[in-house]
Each structure stands twice: as structure tokens, then as C-alpha cells.
Amino acid sequence: xxGKLPFGRILTSNLxxxxxxxxxxxxxxxxxxxxxRVAIGNSGGEEVFGLITxxxxxxxxxxxxxxxxxxxxPEIVLDSRENRNVPIVLSILFVGSRRNGRLSHLLPQRPxxxxxxxxxxxxxxxxxxxxxGQFGYFRHLLRGGEFPVEELFAAHFRSARHAHGAxxxxxxxxxxxxxLIQLLNGNYExxxxxxxxxxxxxxxxxxx
Numbered sequence: 337x338x339g340k341l342p343f344g345r346i347l348t349s350n351l352x353x354x355x356x357x358x359x360x361x362x363x364x365x366x367x368x369x370x371x372x373r374v375a376i377g378n379s380g381g382e383e384v385f386g387l388i389t390x391x392x393x394x395x396x397x398x399x400x401x402x403x404x405x406x407x408x409x410p411e412i413v414l415d416s417r418e419n420r421n422v423p424i425v426l427s428i429l430f431v432g433s434r435r436n437g438r439l440s441h442l443l444p445q446r447p448x449x450x451x452x453x454x455x456x457x458x459x460x461x462x463x464x465x466x467x468x469g470q471f472g473y474f475r476h477l478l479r480g481g482e483f484p485v486e487e488l489f490a491a492h493f494r495s496a497r498h499a500h501g502a503x504x505x506x507x508x509x510x511x512x513x514x515x516l517i518q519l520l521n522g523n524y525e526x527x528x529x530x531x532x533x534x535x536x537x538x539x540x541x542x543x544x
Contacts, residue, residue, distance in 0.1 A: 342453035358424040369491025389483035390427035431473040441472030462499035490533035
């Protein structure tokens, strides 16, 4: 997906999260855990960064009618997916912001506006955001919500590790794991869950 082109627009938002309508038919759906960014209205340079925590395929009356039919021609399925505006909604957890070019792992001072455009961050943006500061954005993930914390960490680690490797910064993973151990000291159930998810990652897919 081209990070220079918007892939969707804000439906609802608050200071911590947002839902986004995805424009079907322009590009592939960005994967779970992707880092995204959105400029906040006409605020003059303030952006908010977030991670995709859920991808929902919404139904409409026509889709319900198709799905409940006795048979379904493959051509009808293909036409429905490619030519109709299938309702897809993404959930975004905000993890930081950028104001006047300066990155921060604090939440934005104001939420994005309805219909503000979102962009998928490229490798350089991922490396810059995740390499800034002392992993302060981890607290937003660990606060939890209606998303699988362990799986989100694993998905995020995959893309961040790849981005830092491409940038020639090899110590990100070691420092990130050390920070997780400190943050989750005493919460062994969540620590074991996160490490279990990390151990299931297959980095060879991205390094091949």
C-alpha cells in the first residue's frame, strides 16, 4: 500500500481511539497492527499516530440477502467484493502524536475530525516513531481495551523489527523486550501471554 495516498476517513473519534471507513477497491486492507497517521483537521501540522486493532466487515441488506441464499455464483461474490462499496470499518488505538515536526508518545491535544484522512506509515515513519523516546507508547497498548493485547504486540513487533532492520538499527527488539519486562513486572499472566505471542512470530516471511 502506498503510504503517500489516504486509505480511509475517520467515522468517529475521541482522544484515545477512532473508527475508520475503509475505501474498498483502491488498495488492499492494511493489516492488523499497522501503524497509521492522520492529520487533525486544519490544526496546522498536528498529527496523531495509531495502531489498527480491529478490522470489521460490516453487513448491509444486500449482503445479507446474498449470504442467506441457497447457492452463490463465484462471479457474484467477486463482483460484490470488487465493484460494490462493501462496508469495512477499522478500529484505531492512538499511541502518540506529532506537532510541528516533533514526535511524542503522548496522546494528541484534540481528536481527529470526522472525515479526516488516514495514511499507512511507511518503514521510515515506523522506525522514527517507535525509536523515539523510551517506549512510552507501550502504556497505551497495555492499558487494554476491546482488542487482544498479546496479538497486537506481536503484530507491532513484526513490523517494527523489520522497519528498524531496514534502517540499520539492530537493537530495537532487545530494548523493547527489556522495557516490556519492566512494565509487566508482577503481571506474569500478561507477560507470559505477550511473550507467547512473540514466540509464535515467523520473521522469515519478511526477511526472505
